[in-house]
Ligand SMILES: Nc1nc2c(ncn2[C@@H]2O[C@H](COP(=O)(O)OP(=O)(O)OP(=O)(O)O)[C@@H](O)[C@H]2O)c(=O)[nH]1
């Protein structure tokens with residue numbers, strides 16, 4: 633079974649505001665882009681993934697992620713994360729109605745293709761399923777079988793909201809790379825400890841050199 637992934641990417645100039653203590657305004661857009669590049673590259677390297685559609689209004693992010701092999705869907709609703717995901721899911725559904733769809737956050741710089749494959753394999757058993765983030769409060773991945781609505785409820789307390797919506801919580805060990813989203817400096821240290829992709833590693837080295 634091969635999945636279509638929908639990956640939302642916020643405008644880089646506004647992205648990752650909670651990392652402002654770790655990366656200043658000059659470096660943060662590049663750091664957010666590096667997270668997205670490492671996330672998308674790992675997703676495209678996953679044998680369970682047929683294609684990746686990035687939903688973004690950011691021209692630079694769209695160009696760089698298309699260069700990796702992702703499709704790009706314009707964030708036409710411009711109504712925030714869940715509107716972007718619902719729109720992206722509708723667009724990919726129109727092209728591939730028989731494919732299961734997963735929404736995956738773009739801030740998973742340590743993502744490993746084999747771990748993503750295990751999560752998606754577990755999700756195939758359920759009409760809708762999700763994976764909680766490393767903090768246990770949010771969500772990094774929401775999946776939906778063909779013919780079902782994605783009904784994304786990302787944002788504050790999304791683990792509880794996805795559970796309340798009837799999605800099945802995936803309980804898996806050893807998939808830390810799929811859970812480790814990066815919102816804060818502490819999250820970035822955790823991701824670096826897991827081992828990040830090459831683009832994030834390069835920007836993180838510049839952060840260290842700059843003494844931030
Ligand atoms: N297309 C799109 N993606 C979004 C939007 N808001 C957030 N995202 C993406 O959704 C995912 C999860 O978002 P957050 O972890 O809150 O990231 P963020 O909004 O950059 O971080 P903060 O500014 O610190 O809240 C990331 O992949 C973001 O790039 C949006 O309005 N449109």
Ligand SMILES: C=C(OP(=O)(O)O)C(=O)O
Pocket residue numbers: 713765769770771772785786787788790791813815
């Ligand atoms: C959007 C989410 O991520 P974060 O908590 O990283 O903003 C979420 O967990 O639903």
